Amino acid sequence: MKVGIIGIGHSRFGRRDDVTVQELAFEPFVEALNDAGIQRKDIDATIIGASPVYMTQRSIAGPITEYLGLNPQPVWLTEAACSSSAVALRTAYALISAGMHEIILVLGVQKMLENPTSEVLKIMGRSGDVQWEAPYGTTFANYYAMYANSHMAKYGTTSEQFAAVAVKNHHYGAMNPLAMFQKEITMETVLESRIIASPLHLFDCCANADGSAALVVVNEEKANQLSDTPIWVSGLGAASAPFSLLTRPELATLSSAVEASKIAYTQAKVHPSDIDIAEVHDCFTIAEIMAYEDLGFTERGKGGEFVEEAYIGGKIPTNIDGGLKAKGHPVGATGCSQVVGIVKQLRGEAGKSQVDGAEIGLTHNVGGHGQYCVVHIFSR
Amino acid sequence: MKVGIIGIGHSRFGRRDDVTVQELAFEPFVEALNDAGIQRKDIDATIIGASPVYMTQRSIAGPITEYLGLNPQPVWLTEAACSSSAVALRTAYALISAGMHEIILVLGVQKMLENPTSEVLKIMGRSGDVQWEAPYGTTFANYYAMYANSHMAKYGTTSEQFAAVAVKNHHYGAMNPLAMFQKEITMETVLESRIIASPLHLFDCCANADGSAALVVVNEEKANQLSDTPIWVSGLGAASAPFSLLTRPELATLSSAVEASKIAYTQAKVHPSDIDIAEVHDCFTIAEIMAYEDLGFTERGKGGEFVEEAYIGGKIPTNIDGGLKAKGHPVGATGCSQVVGIVKQLRGEAGKSQVDGAEIGLTHNVGGHGQYCVVHIFSR
Numbered sequence: 001m002k003v004g005i006i007g008i009g010h011s012r013f014g015r016r017d018d019v020t021v022q023e024l025a026f027e028p029f030v031e032a033l034n035d036a037g038i039q040r041k042d043i044d045a046t047i048i049g050a051s052p053v054y055m056t057q058r059s060i061a062g063p064i065t066e067y068l069g070l071n072p073q074p075v076w077l078t079e080a081a082c083s084s085s086a087v088a089l090r091t092a093y094a095l096i097s098a099g100m101h102e103i104i105l106v107l108g109v110q111k112m113l114e115n116p117t118s119e120v121l122k123i124m125g126r127s128g129d130v131q132w133e134a135p136y137g138t139t140f141a142n143y144y145a146m147y148a149n150s151h152m153a154k155y156g157t158t159s160e161q162f163a164a165v166a167v168k169n170h171h172y173g174a175m176n177p178l179a180m181f182q183k184e185i186t187m188e189t190v191l192e193s194r195i196i197a198s199p200l201h202l203f204d205c206c207a208n209a210d211g212s213a214a215l216v217v218v219n220e221e222k223a224n225q226l227s228d229t230p231i232w233v234s235g236l237g238a239a240s241a242p243f244s245l246l247t248r249p250e251l252a253t254l255s256s257a258v259e260a261s262k263i264a265y266t267q268a269k270v271h272p273s274d275i276d277i278a279e280v281h282d283c284f285t286i287a288e289i290m291a292y293e294d295l296g297f298t299e300r301g302k303g304g305e306f307v308e309e310a311y312i313g314g315k316i317p318t319n320i321d322g323g324l325k326a327k328g329h330p331v332g333a334t335g336c337s338q339v340v341g342i343v344k345q346l347r348g349e350a351g352k353s354q355v356d357g358a359e360i361g362l363t364h365n366v367g368g369h370g371q372y373c374v375v376h377i378f379s380r
Numbered sequence: 381m382k383v384g385i386i387g388i389g390h391s392r393f394g395r396r397d398d399v400t401v402q403e404l405a406f407e408p409f410v411e412a413l414n415d416a417g418i419q420r421k422d423i424d425a426t427i428i429g430a431s432p433v434y435m436t437q438r439s440i441a442g443p444i445t446e447y448l449g450l451n452p453q454p455v456w457l458t459e460a461a462c463s464s465s466a467v468a469l470r471t472a473y474a475l476i477s478a479g480m481h482e483i484i485l486v487l488g489v490q491k492m493l494e495n496p497t498s499e500v501l502k503i504m505g506r507s508g509d510v511q512w513e514a515p516y517g518t519t520f521a522n523y524y525a526m527y528a529n530s531h532m533a534k535y536g537t538t539s540e541q542f543a544a545v546a547v548k549n550h551h552y553g554a555m556n557p558l559a560m561f562q563k564e565i566t567m568e569t570v571l572e573s574r575i576i577a578s579p580l581h582l583f584d585c586c587a588n589a590d591g592s593a594a595l596v597v598v599n600e601e602k603a604n605q606l607s608d609t610p611i612w613v614s615g616l617g618a619a620s621a622p623f624s625l626l627t628r629p630e631l632a633t634l635s636s637a638v639e640a641s642k643i644a645y646t647q648a649k650v651h652p653s654d655i656d657i658a659e660v661h662d663c664f665t666i667a668e669i670m671a672y673e674d675l676g677f678t679e680r681g682k683g684g685e686f687v688e689e690a691y692i693g694g695k696i697p698t699n700i701d702g703g704l705k706a707k708g709h710p711v712g713a714t715g716c717s718q719v720v721g722i723v724k725q726l727r728g729e730a731g732k733s734q735v736d737g738a739e740i741g742l743t744h745n746v747g748g749h750g751q752y753c754v755v756h757i758f759s760r
């Protein structure tokens with residue numbers, strides 16, 4: 001049984017004080033329905049990917065379903081920190097493969113900015129170990145700063161290489177009308193910005209954001225019946241790693257990403273070199289460099305150099321929609337947003353950032369500071 | 381492909397200041413592993429059912445997996461308010477049916493009481509509509525009080541009938557060494573207790589609690605290979621309903637329960653009269669009375685009378701482990717706890733509360749005030 005995506009929707013990411021969470025969910029929902037050419041009554045289950053702790057309204061799946069007019073169909077929420085909506089897609093894949101549903105709405109949504117920044121930082125930090133690490137002052141950026149320092153020490157990776165990731169992603173973000181930041185930056189912009197957690201500068205970090213993205217996921221029969229351009233989910237990998245850095249043997253890699261990608265490659269019967277386009281989880285620039293290595297795009301230690309190969313025309317164009325870095329990172333929405341980017345590319349609908357002839361795409365969605373990783377592979 | 385349960389574990393419910401969330405998860409985990417006769421390395425995915433908003437530690441699935449020694453296997457959390465861990469079982473069923481995993485740990489866990497009572501009440505209330513209803517003073521008990529008033533007005537149901545549910549469930553709770561309250565009560569205990577939300581007395585309400593429960597869920601081959609007494613998941617139904625009471629046409633029923641049970645009965649190819657034993661979501665006594673009707677155990681309006689048929693020896697013995705009412709209701713754990721109760725009964729291991737010859741069991745797990753309902757049917 002193949003599982004396909006026949007509809008996509010994506011809100012504008014950024015500060016969205018203009019909408020409630022329900023209204024924010026409505027935007028990509030309607031777009032995805034129209035894109036798939038179906039009605040809301042055709043949907044027979046909804047899986048919401050979101051991190052509940054940012055919201056005043058508790059148990060948001062219910063309110064969203066009501067607002068979208070989807071009762072009495074089943075709905076629930078999946079949570080794995082920043083990989084919540086990749087897990088929602090994984091769940092939908094399972095439900096459809098099992099024959100339990102035929103047409104599922106997968107929707108990632110998050111409004112972070114209605115909380116004061118100090119509160120958002122506190123919530124982010126609480127995805128680290130509150131018992132044994134937080135008392136020593138860990139914030140979320142600190143974790144990635146430790147990865148960056150470790151990568152620099154071990155492989156000689158430089159601040160300029162980190163900055164190059166930001167430059168690339170803002171370059172492509174400038175072409176994405178839904179991105180939070182649609183502006184090119186230079187290496188100086190990054191290196192001269194203030195230090196957030198050494199060695200990471202402000203421009204090495206993605207921004208908290210509000211946003212949503214939606215997918216219409218269907219079984220093989222419906223895909224062929226309803227769409228001329230279904231995009232197939234051809235490989236799925238998911239893995240976990242210790243969330244306490246105390247217990248990780250190595251800080252310059254995310255072992256969950258290594259494990260998850262192996263499983264996904266095996267299922268999809270492809271190798272890293274077969275990937276035409278990738279969306280990776282660049283919550284910090286170091287994260288994208290680790291992703292190149294963890295996913296096997298390049299050798300271990302060579303991630304810093306690979307960024308030049310991650311432009312269109314390079315070996316594996318990566319984060320061509322701007323990535324978390326330029327799009328913004330509304331935690332629960334990011335997993336779906338990555339898939340929307342890949343689906344557009346595989347359909348050949350990515351406009352001026354189209355990768356010619358892209359046939360196989362990959363998403364790499366990390367939860368927390370690597371305690372979860374979900375990798376999906378897609379094909380035309 | 382059949383999906384079976386071959387291992388169960390259940391912590392003591394109540395005030396559990398003696399353990400962290402991770403330690404609380406460990407208790408039923410070890411018990412379920414031993415019960416299934418497997419090792420932790422045999423588990424190839426974990427689904428946690430919990431409501432994240434009660435916890436200081438964010439994204440608890442990661443910390444739990446690390447503590448249980450389950451890395452690098454995939455893990456995530458499912459949330460649908462009080463039905464979070466029924467949804468976790470539904471997810472596991474799909475993953476196994478789809479052939480994505482063979483042996484899954486489903487674990488429901490919640491520590492509510494580390495929060496001050498005022499905070500718990502606030503969190504509970506926030507599962508109602510914070511935009512349009514909470515400003516008018518709705519608390520969680522208020523919703524069920526409105527259902528109770530509606531049921532009384534429409535069908536003449538009495539406070540004594542509500543109280544009879546509490547008396548029955550405490551009667552059986554007194555036989556359950558893991559229940560929060562192991563003490564019989566009388567009708568006077570209920571009727572003379574203070575009003576929480578009219579017409580509901582204190583003893584019409586279940587108690588917030590800490591607790592956990594775990595299931596080892598496997599595919600047909602593993603079930604037959606590893607267990608002499610696998611219990612099969614033979615029907616699964618899930619449905620939603622508007623969470624705003626404003627938009628519900630009727631308050632004396634939960635339409636999500638009606639829908640979910642229809643689907644489950646159809647899949648299991650059974651009728652309500654075939655059910656030998658049920659665990660229903662008695663967060664308030666009125667909820668159990670509505671459940672009798674919504675599940676088709678009795679005619680609409682006759683729920684108040686049916687409680688006499690819900691004892692052992694009656695038509696459908698219900699909440700024979702004490703229900704939420706006497707066991708306590710650790711939100712995320714309740715769905716799994718209900719399943720543990722049914723599995724024990726179908727195995728014939730329920731001791732002095734055994735229902736002789738029970739072959740078909742049902743769980744009815746409501747999320748929020750009915751915006752979600754998950755119904756499972758089990759057979760020997």
